[in-house]
Amino acid sequence: MHWFSKKKNLRHKAPGQKGTDRGILVFENTSEVIRAENELKSRGWKVRVMGPPPEIRTGCDLVIEFPLIEELNILRSLEEVGLTPLQVVPVSCPLLQPVDLFHCKNFGDYLMVRAANMKLTIDKNRLIIVNVSGGGCPDVTYLAAELVGKRLDAAPQPRNIGHTLCTYALQLAYEEIRRLCSQ
Amino acid sequence: MVEGEVSLKGDNLYIRGLQLPVSRGTPALAAAAVSTCKSLGSHLPYAYLVGDTGLGEGSRRLYQYLVDNIKDVKASVFAFHYLQPDVDWHNKVLFAVEEIEPKPLLIADAGFMYAAKMSGQARSYKLFTPDAGELAFLADEEAPHPFYTRGFILHQEAGIPELISRAYKNDNSSEYLLVKGSKDYVAESSGIRAIIDSPANEAMEAIGGTGDTLTGIVSALISSGMRIDDAAITASGANRFAGHYAQVTPASQVIELIKYIPKALETVLEK
Numbered sequence: 001m002h003w004f005s006k007k008k009n010l011r012h013k014a015p016g017q018k019g020t021d022r023g024i025l026v027f028e029n030t031s032e033v034i035r036a037e038n039e040l041k042s043r044g045w046k047v048r049v050m051g052p053p054p055e056i057r058t059g060c061d062l063v064i065e066f067p068l069i070e071e072l073n074i075l076r077s078l079e080e081v082g083l084t085p086l087q088v089v090p091v092s093c094p095l096l097q098p099v100d101l102f103h104c105k106n107f108g109d110y111l112m113v114r115a116a117n118m119k120l121t122i123d124k125n126r127l128i129i130v131n132v133s134g135g136g137c138p139d140v141t142y143l144a145a146e147l148v149g150k151r152l153d154a155a156p157q158p159r160n161i162g163h164t165l166c167t168y169a170l171q172l173a174y175e176e177i178r179r180l181c182s183q
Numbered sequence: 184m185v186e187g188e189v190s191l192k193g194d195n196l197y198i199r200g201l202q203l204p205v206s207r208g209t210p211a212l213a214a215a216a217v218s219t220c221k222s223l224g225s226h227l228p229y230a231y232l233v234g235d236t237g238l239g240e241g242s243r244r245l246y247q248y249l250v251d252n253i254k255d256v257k258a259s260v261f262a263f264h265y266l267q268p269d270v271d272w273h274n275k276v277l278f279a280v281e282e283i284e285p286k287p288l289l290i291a292d293a294g295f296m297y298a299a300k301m302s303g304q305a306r307s308y309k310l311f312t313p314d315a316g317e318l319a320f321l322a323d324e325e326a327p328h329p330f331y332t333r334g335f336i337l338h339q340e341a342g343i344p345e346l347i348s349r350a351y352k353n354d355n356s357s358e359y360l361l362v363k364g365s366k367d368y369v370a371e372s373s374g375i376r377a378i379i380d381s382p383a384n385e386a387m388e389a390i391g392g393t394g395d396t397l398t399g400i401v402s403a404l405i406s407s408g409m410r411i412d413d414a415a416i417t418a419s420g421a422n423r424f425a426g427h428y429a430q431v432t433p434a435s436q437v438i439e440l441i442k443y444i445p446k447a448l449e450t451v452l453e454k
Contacts (some may be wrong), residue, residue: 136292
């Protein structure tokens, strides 16, 4: 048995992206974006990760969208943890929105959740991660080595050890599987 | 970085004296290719491998090495796999490969396939081997990475033919496609050539590396001289039979399947 879990209405071009009330932080690499997002959200900032505008895409990219009015405070928060964006620019065009549609598959004793191109499978009875599949970024093998065989609540979160969009997709699958297991 | 002929013994790959455990990703592809080549009596594959935990440094080193050296490589088939997706580096490598005479046949999967699509150069490749989620990415002309595939395009198994058609229509597909899933599809621009759905084992989707083994098998079959569509159909069947003989579950690891590739190939090639 399998079903779709639709977390929210998915729109490619996120609402409210007009004018210059939002900006984006561009970092050296996806790893820094993930760290910055963790830091800013932990401090209560309303930020979200999005796809970069076409002119700055290289292949495996994330940017942070933030309220422009808070630019100075946000930059100060990042500076305190040693993070400096390469660029800070107003949002000038609709940004790509990450996938937030999940596909769940129930294998009886096992549950698999897919987010974008990444799949995470657990033993439902023991809540142990038994497999990581999908993906194409080089940290996938590393992430699998760190996660497989560990209990869901003891395994490192993918976003704390990975560096790519595949990491982020796996993080979404991880969060969804934790949510399902907590029901 | 290491380059050399790859061999397989037990649960490990060997390349230039280096021992690598066979797990998901490029080790699974390489092990499957070695196993297939041995079954066919063909030359073993030659690999270029580098370590990269996602920051991209290793990938950039390998990209640079390929740009500098690949035009001197005499090989009929290149299979590009896990590399940090980077459009600029992809293009540099592709341009270097296009200087090789006679022109090798190009296969792409994983991160390199993402970059190939994003670069607009998908048609330079003879074969892509996406899974269903990656097919949706190929079909979404606006997505630079599967992470950004728009929800209305994201796969449903029933929509695979439509996604294949859309990928070709937008010029975001290789000449042939081998789409991995509960049914495997072999397609080219004129349409779907074959659908392979048995033996069926749903657990394969959950196992990391079963897509990589399929890419490894098909690459080795093509390298042996088999037609691309026949190789794709054969590889699909062999991958499925290997999983069937190994009696895999969602908790299985890919090495268990790889051990049965020779028997699976025998089964499929005898049919």
